[in-house]
Amino acid sequence: MRVCVLGAGVVGLTTAWSLVRDGHDVTIVEARGGAALEASFANGGQLSYSYVAPLADPAVLPKLPAWLLQRDSALRFIPRFDLHQWRWCIAFLLACRGPRARQTALELLGLGALSKAALHEIVERESIAFDHVRNGKLVVYRDRHDFDRAQRKMDVLVAAGSEQRALDASECAVLEPALTHAQPLLAGGIHTPSEEAGDCQRFCVALADALQRRHGVTIRYGTPVQSLVSEGARVVAARCASGDIEADAFVVALGLGSVPLLGALGVHLPIYPLTGYSLTIHAAQRRHTPRVSVTDLHRKIVYAPLGKRLRIAGMVEIAGLGDAQQAGRVALLKRQAQEIFPAAGDYACAETWCGHRPATPDSKPLVGATPYGNLWLNTGHGALGFTLACGSARLIADVIAGRPPSVDIAAYRYNR
Numbered sequence: 289m290r291v292c293v294l295g296a297g298v299v300g301l302t303t304a305w306s307l308v309r310d311g312h313d314v315t316i317v318e319a320r321g322g323a324a325l326e327a328s329f330a331n332g333g334q335l336s337y338s339y340v341a342p343l344a345d346p347a348v349l350p351k352l353p354a355w356l357l358q359r360d361s362a363l364r365f366i367p368r369f370d371l372h373q374w375r376w377c378i379a380f381l382l383a384c385r386g387p388r389a390r391q392t393a394l395e396l397l398g399l400g401a402l403s404k405a406a407l408h409e410i411v412e413r414e415s416i417a418f419d420h421v422r423n424g425k426l427v428v429y430r431d432r433h434d435f436d437r438a439q440r441k442m443d444v445l446v447a448a449g450s451e452q453r454a455l456d457a458s459e460c461a462v463l464e465p466a467l468t469h470a471q472p473l474l475a476g477g478i479h480t481p482s483e484e485a486g487d488c489q490r491f492c493v494a495l496a497d498a499l500q501r502r503h504g505v506t507i508r509y510g511t512p513v514q515s516l517v518s519e520g521a522r523v524v525a526a527r528c529a530s531g532d533i534e535a536d537a538f539v540v541a542l543g544l545g546s547v548p549l550l551g552a553l554g555v556h557l558p559i560y561p562l563t564g565y566s567l568t569i570h571a572a573q574r575r576h577t578p579r580v581s582v583t584d585l586h587r588k589i590v591y592a593p594l595g596k597r598l599r600i601a602g603m604v605e606i607a608g609l610g611d612a613q614q615a616g617r618v619a620l621l622k623r624q625a626q627e628i629f630p631a632a633g634d635y636a637c638a639e640t641w642c643g644h645r646p647a648t649p650d651s652k653p654l655v656g657a658t659p660y661g662n663l664w665l666n667t668g669h670g671a672l673g674f675t676l677a678c679g680s681a682r683l684i685a686d687v688i689a690g691r692p693p694s695v696d697i698a699a700y701r702y703n704r
């Protein structure tokens with residue numbers, strides 16, 4: 289079957305790989321001049337298969353007033369005259385309810401496990417080098433109450449098969465000596481030894497290359513899709529300035545770009561941009577730079593060792609697509625990173641980046657069918673797109689092939 293995949297971020301490229309594996313004839317259409325130039329460009333690099341903490345969580349609710357008032361808080365809400373923003377926020381608050389958040393975490397754990405196996409298969413078969421490390425992850429807590437709550441959540445995930453253990457502050461510093469300086473700030477940490485990290489953009493560029501050279505996939509870069517042309521309940525073509533691209537099936541993996549394109553067909557997707565920032569620094573001596581991935585939960589900052597570099601990413605802004613805050617927020621991220629890893633590397637020469645997570649209110653991606661019989665969704669991966677991409681790619685390939693998927697796809701319906 290001829291399948292047209294829209295988008296060459298990590299989700300579109302992994303989708304294309306899963307479809308090629310099933311013998312489909314795949315074309316990818318991408319607006320930008322290369323692979324992974326939007327949300328997949330310089331993300332946090334963490335592959336958090338077992339520590340799948342949705343942003344929508346009951347712990348968020350009591351912190352909201354402080355987040356709204358403090359200028360240097362990790363999460364910021366900048367109200368806009370935009371109905372979509374307010375609808376998204378209300379749905380987010382509803383998704384923070386305890387039972388729903390627990391159910392989401394368990395569902396994401398299943399998709400994470402599928403994704404891990406799928407990523408390993410791609411990496412092995414295509415010999416992809418992307419500064420992949422399997423050093424585990426340590427989530428550190430500064431607040432005793434947050435740490436106690438995290439341990440209770442950990443018990444649920446451990447019962448569901450996740451390998452995790454709680455460490456006190458001194459054990460955190462033993463596991464990760466670069467945290468020695470920050471030890472007095474810490475209440476404790478949760479260690480997940482099976483977690484991984486890597487450079488998402490390097491992964492994507494190498495995968496795009498393999499798809500083109502080894503699997504005969506055509507990638508049409510520099511080709512924005514203007515609309516989808518439908519006839520009855522089927523899509524017949526993706527309309528671009530250079531002409532229509534016809535196919536038997538279409539998979540939308542456009543991240544934020546999915547919203548206007550599908551909206552024009554009457555399919556309204558609950559995806560909103562959550563802005564974040566990253567720094568990439570050349571790492572200093574080993575004892576000052578983390579070897580395991582670290583998440584500072586209080587600041588919502590993640591640290592991932594990528595070869596000789598350290599990727600630092602964080603901040604969540606619910607503010608739409610304007611990036612007027614950029615310089616101030618990057619400076620804040622630098623200051624906050626130096627507070628915990630002061631000698632990790634050359635902060636003055638950091639490469640900086642601002643990106644937008646294509647987020648759903650409940651942190652689950654939108655994977656599966658649309659009202660159009662041959663139009664499929666694989667989008668809305670929010671803060672976990674690198675982690676979940678290979679698994680959701682496999683899911684959508686299963687559904688297109690008519691195979692029963694290995695996790696319950698109903699959990700990822702766009703209109704759940």
Ligand SMILES: Cc1cc2nc3c(=O)[nH]c(=O)nc-3n(C[C@H](O)[C@H](O)[C@H](O)COP(=O)(O)OP(=O)(O)OC[C@H]3O[C@@H](n4cnc5c(N)ncnc54)[C@H](O)[C@@H]3O)c2cc1C
Binds near residue numbers: 333335513
């Ligand atoms: C600061 C930050 C840190 C993050 N850290 C992590 C992390 O540590 N771990 C993790 O798992 N995830 C992380 N993420 C999330 C992850 O980066 C995203 O979920 C993921 O990259 C989304 O991939 P995507 O392919 O859906 O979207 P994108 O990478 O945005 O790809 C969509 C593609 O569609 C193209 N496009 C859009 N509209 C059109 C159109 N009309 N026509 C043609 N092409 C179009 C775009 O150009 C783009 O290339 C982070 C994100 C941010 C912003």
